[in-house]
Amino acid sequence: MYNGLLHLHNLLRWVILVLIIIAIFRHLAGMNSKRPVNAGDKKIDLFLMIAAHITLLIGLYQWFAGDFGLKMIQAAGMGEVMKNGAVRKLAIEHPVGMIIAIVLITVGRGAVKRATSPAVHKKAFWCFLIALMVMLATIPWSRPLFPGMQ
Secondary structure, eight states, rough: OHHHHHHHHHHHHHHHHHHHHHHHHHHHHHHHOOOOHHHHHHHHHHHHHHHHHHHHHHHHHHHHHHHTTHHHHHHHOOOHHHOOOOIIIIIIIIHHEEEEEEHHHHHHHHHHOOOOOOHHHHHHHHHHHHHHHHHHHOOOOSSSSSSTOO
């Protein structure tokens, strides 16, 4: 079960990256053309938030149940984990960075949820852009790009 969830977590990473790039471009276009938020913007943002939250839940399960999270910290100690960059990335930086990114995605989605004014595009654009930068910085790129590939 753990291995299947790891593959799903990895696959959803690509879904989130595609959706956030689409959302960023849609909100940039809306900001530049001063058009109101439409149903398409809201749907993309909703699907992005749903995918991000599902990935967060899977990731939290992996952190608590897997070998690269809480168990590693308990076995080696926090000091040793913080000294090793690769281990620190998986056990600390990735979860914290992703939680920050998902909070930003949720804030951006919340701004768009009930709004129709063109000014909301700016807030959503910046929330999603910062979330994308945080995600790109904290994704463990040393892992296989697609499930099952070595």
